[in-house]
Amino acid sequence: MTTASPLVEVRDLTKTFDVSAPWLNRVIERKTRQFVHAVDGLSFGIARGTTLALVGESGCGKSTVARMLVGLYAPTSGSVHFDGEDSAKTLASSRAAALRRRMQMIFQDPYASLNPRWTVRDIVSEPMQEHALFKTKDEFEARVGELLQAVGLTAADMAKYPHQFSGGQRQRISIARALATQPEFLVCDEPTSALDVSVQAQVLNIMKDLQRAQGLTYLFISHNLAVVRHVSDRVGVMYLGRLVELADKADLFTRPRHPYTRMLLDAIPDIHMSGRERSPVQGEVPNPLDPPGGCSFHPRCPHANARCQAERPAAFEVGAAMVACHAVQEGRIG
Numbered sequence: 508m509t510t511a512s513p514l515v516e517v518r519d520l521t522k523t524f525d526v527s528a529p530w531l532n533r534v535i536e537r538k539t540r541q542f543v544h545a546v547d548g549l550s551f552g553i554a555r556g557t558t559l560a561l562v563g564e565s566g567c568g569k570s571t572v573a574r575m576l577v578g579l580y581a582p583t584s585g586s587v588h589f590d591g592e593d594s595a596k597t598l599a600s601s602r603a604a605a606l607r608r609r610m611q612m613i614f615q616d617p618y619a620s621l622n623p624r625w626t627v628r629d630i631v632s633e634p635m636q637e638h639a640l641f642k643t644k645d646e647f648e649a650r651v652g653e654l655l656q657a658v659g660l661t662a663a664d665m666a667k668y669p670h671q672f673s674g675g676q677r678q679r680i681s682i683a684r685a686l687a688t689q690p691e692f693l694v695c696d697e698p699t700s701a702l703d704v705s706v707q708a709q710v711l712n713i714m715k716d717l718q719r720a721q722g723l724t725y726l727f728i729s730h731n732l733a734v735v736r737h738v739s740d741r742v743g744v745m746y747l748g749r750l751v752e753l754a755d756k757a758d759l760f761t762r763p764r765h766p767y768t769r770m771l772l773d774a775i776p777d778i779h780m781s782g783r784e785r786s787p788v789q790g791e792v793p794n795p796l797d798p799p800g801g802c803s804f805h806p807r808c809p810h811a812n813a814r815c816q817a818e819r820p821a822a823f824e825v826g827a828a829m830v831a832c833h834a835v836q837e838g839r840i841g
């Protein structure tokens with residue numbers, strides 16, 4: 508899977524937000540500037556036609572990665588290459604629109620992301636209009652109908668409004684809209700997190716079918732490892748802006764290495780292959796404005812020692828996996 512050149516390649520990607528109080532307040536209250544290192548030195552590739560999932564608790568930087576990949580945020584440093592080209596350079600050039608057409612994003616909340624005053628026809632066709640992707644009205648109607656059918660709705664649904672649909676159907680409308688430009692790459696930021704469990708499965712299945720039929724490449728973001736298990740080929744686990752483990756799905760689920768990955772896996776109810784007891788996730792993500800030194804996971808880690816408190820673990824390769832943990836590197840845990 509890692510042999511062919513990846514469609515998406517991210518190197519040392521970093522995003523820092525300046526969250527300082529306004530200048531006058533800082534002077535009066537004698538405060539210094541404050542920064543959040545939302546994404547801190549991420550590197551990964553996504554092979555064509557495959558799904559990389561990014562998981563981690565809320566605030567770990569997943570959405571910030573998503574936004575950088577589709578060009579909604581500029582990276583503070585590092586790069587994103589799409590099909591071999593540096594996205595930042597392409598987005599600053601006359602070829603920006605052509606690149607934007609090739610990648611689309613699906614957001615978490617299908618209620619908030621669809622304009623309630625627009626018909627489904629208007630919503631789904633907006634990207635087609637933006638990119639001038641049709642010539643005649645007949646062609647336009649046929650294409651909108653096709654897109655709706657591709658996600659399990661009907662052409663007749665195009666005359667309706669979002670409120671006439673359920674949550675799962677609305678998310679299908681969002682997917683149809685994302686497909687309108689015939690993208691190769693879809694960034695899905697918690698696409699099913701707002702939906703009931705039974706509906707989640709339907710939407711995930713539609714996404715998988717579309718991937719197979721159209722050769723789509725996905726970045727799939729979720730805080731839920733159980734969901735990721737259905738849809739991913741490779742999984743990256745994020746903690747406080749850093750990638751702590753990256754592995755093929757089967758490897759990660761049968762042989763998790765990083766203590767944080769183990770903690771997330773232990774919390775999944777119906778995982779039966781390891782015989783481990785289920786135990787809820789321990790502790791909370793620390794304040795990102797003041798992250799712990801050394802390994803930022805050390806306050807929650809059962810294997811932490813003095814080195815963990817002092818020294819940030821560098822990522823190293825174990826077979827096709829990548830992990831950043833002193834205990835794994837030292838062979839303290841296997």
Ligand SMILES: Nc1ncnc2c1ncn2[C@@H]1O[C@H](COP(=O)(O)OP(=O)(O)O)[C@@H](O)[C@H]1O
Pocket residue numbers: 524525526543544545563564565566567568569570571572795
């Ligand atoms: N636009 C922004 N301005 C300032 N801080 C932000 C902004 N977006 C995200 N953050 C901060 O960056 C960190 C990562 O956020 P986010 O990428 O949304 O995480 P996740 O999607 O994993 O929940 C959080 O601490 C969040 O408060």
Ligand code: SF4
Pocket residue numbers: 765766767802803804805806808809810811812815820831832833834835
């Ligand atoms: S580096 Fe240390 S604290 Fe961090 S995950 Fe590994 S054992 Fe735990």
Ligand SMILES: [Mg+2]
Pocket residue numbers: 569570571
């Ligand atoms: Mg998010």
